Amino acid sequence: MTVQDRINTYWTGRAPGYDDYQQRPERLAADREAWAAIWARALPTAPADVLDVGTGTGQVAMVLAGLGHRVTATDLAEGMLERARQHAATVANGPVVLRGDAVDPDFPAGSFDAVTSRYLMWTLREPAVAVANWVRLLRPGGTVAVVDSTWFPEGLENASENFTDHYDAEVRAKLPLAAATSIDQTVEVLEQAGLADVTVTPLTSIYELDQRFGVAPGHEHQMQFLISGRR
Structure with a gap:
């Protein structure tokens, strides 16, 4: 079983x-209101062609479709794809949900106006290769916009037992950003891919919602960030 297979499982x-x-x-x-405002500021004016990589159960893809974008959403975990397809089927002009690798999306160059991801960078093998491939998919002036945080600055070994059964030492060794101690490490990946005007925006609206409603079990209350840049 490969590293990616274990992550997918x-x-x-x-x-x-x-x-x-x-x-x-x-x-x-x-949540929908807050995320809609975040993505509306980050992306080109709708309607644009957007690829949401590592879509999971499709939360971002659904918000983007709700903003009027033409959204393609990909993931490799079949369980996540099943949920994403269920959500997409509930709306007109919902995301097109496909099985696909975020590191090497199988689309022609210049297919999209934007590439997005949320909570993917930390669990992404070869992030430098991945972002370079995302840039290739962009039309001139297109945008890469990712949301993440420093979830495990003290190492993934401190996570729950079930988690570390899958994210074992071999998997962790393949994920350069998994134990990032600063969001600047993600910024550097986008800059090295050749993106211009890379900016970091603290997502205070999400931080405040986490204060109000609490965070997922096993998670700490911490700031999330939007990191974006232009081709």
Whole structure:
């Protein structure tokens, strides 16, 4: 079983609980409003062609489609894809959900106006290769916009037992950003891929929602960041 296979197996198993937590009704409307504002500021004016890589259960893809973008969403974890397809089917002009590798998306060069991801960079093998491939997919002036944080600055060994069964030492060794201690390490990956005007925006609206509603079990309350740059 490859490193990516083990990651896929973990997230397929996590998909139902992960999705149910993301969809909990007491926070759903506030989350949608906050994320819609974040992505609207980050991306070109709708309608644009957007690729959401590592889409998981499709939360970002659904928000982007709601903003009027033409969205293609990819992931490798079958459990996540199943949930994403269920969500996409509930709306007109929903995301097109496909199985695909975020490191090497199988699309022609210049296919998209933007590439997005959320909570992917930390668990992405070969992030420098991946972002370079995303840039290749962009049209001139296109945008890469990613959201993440420093989830495990003290190392993934401190995570839950079930998690480390899949994210073992071999997997962790292949994920350069998994134990990043600063968001600047993600910034550097985007800059080295040749993106211009790379900026970091603290997502205070999400931080405040986490204060109000709490964070997922096993997580710390911490700032998330939007990192974006232009081709």
